Amino acid sequence: MSNFLSKIKHVILKRHVYGWSSPLRVLPDLIVIGVVRSGTTSLYHYLSQHPSIIKSAYDELGYFDSNYQLGLNWYKSFFPSVFEKKKVIQKNGKFITYDVTPFYIYHEEAPKRIHKLLPNSKLIVILRNPIDRCYSNYFLTDQKETFEDIIIKEKKILNQINKYNVQEYYEFVHTSMLGRSLYAEQLENWYKLFSKDQILIIKSEEFATKTNKIMNEIFDFLELEHFDIPDNSKKNKIHYETMKKETRDNLIEFFRPYNEKLYSLMGKNFDWEN
Template structure:
């Protein structure tokens, strides 16, 4: 079946108008929950559909059924699967079926993101190692899994998804992969720290990007956050040093300094 036929067929159905593609532990759950309070934004059956990373074998009919039937052209729908940004096959797959999609990306200081991600996996019962040990073993854990994912597109690796603490924070590598398929105009890239400090301003930026009416929420409740000990300052500085060249490349690539030097 040709790509044009697939796209025409899919366009007859309710399709996502936007995707929040990541990054994990950067505010995606909070943002999605704010968006679906808007009367013009109708939610998917679940926030994280994970079709283009984990469930691609289920096929497009299954994906269509994750979204509501829209009775008005004023309504839009979307989902938020933060593994999409990191998954090597997701951008190609998404471009094949919804090439005009609007893409929202939240990026957080990669040290804070990694530490939050680690504690999330500990709470989920999937990470038995200490943070230091997990960081030391990350490359040996991920390398064979990535090789298998690239070799077999239908291979799903919980290790690659769950234990990628440093790799997911090398944002520039991921964005370059995405921008091989999509134009810069299709992205809204948000600094998570700005979202946390001024959710109203960022929420309105997102509404403007999506082309829906402005809305003021009564409150901006944080979702999917947890309490955990503060990261050791020496180890934090080591991680800041590790990420510095990747952050600098990101700033140069996007033309924006995110200020993640502390």
């Protein structure tokens, strides 16, 4: 069944069976908080291939950002029941369920809300070369302007709001192509509440080329046995023309200080310029 049809099915059922059974449903142990256009859709499908992991009804639930007002019972309706948890534990020894919503990382309130409800949860972030993430994001939108024109415009906006309005800055980070690629600024909010042991940061490029290796690193992080997933086909993949060299060179210069800040924060270098 397609992800779209799964969502329609759940919208219908959650008002009845799922909604009534929310008190008997579990909350996630793992939350994938970001980032958009980095491979989170693939990760959503890969994780549930492990025998100890059961996925939510669908990905991008958005409870801790855009759907928070719908309430905890609404959120719990997307997850397995306590009976399914018991069954998986009896069969495989451990049980994990998860929420994959890559927009959480951009939202100012999301880390506070998650920490309040799930202070011991584990978090995963997939980070892609910010230049490639921006460019991929561009081709998902119905833009009338060129990629280069949008970048010029967003650079000007970023310079202005950095000086005057903190709230406008958060809105910029949440909605703009450049803003969504300023990873250090986003991660700082999470490190204020969660320890580094609770957050696993994955390099998107390695996730794409060494999928089973990275998946087993994730299983280590979750304290699960290694498992080679049988289906590691890429999900939600799009094809587009090559970026102009001049544009890439300009963006390398723009992102350099932001990336250096990120490497310092993480304690490792993703070497995106090479």
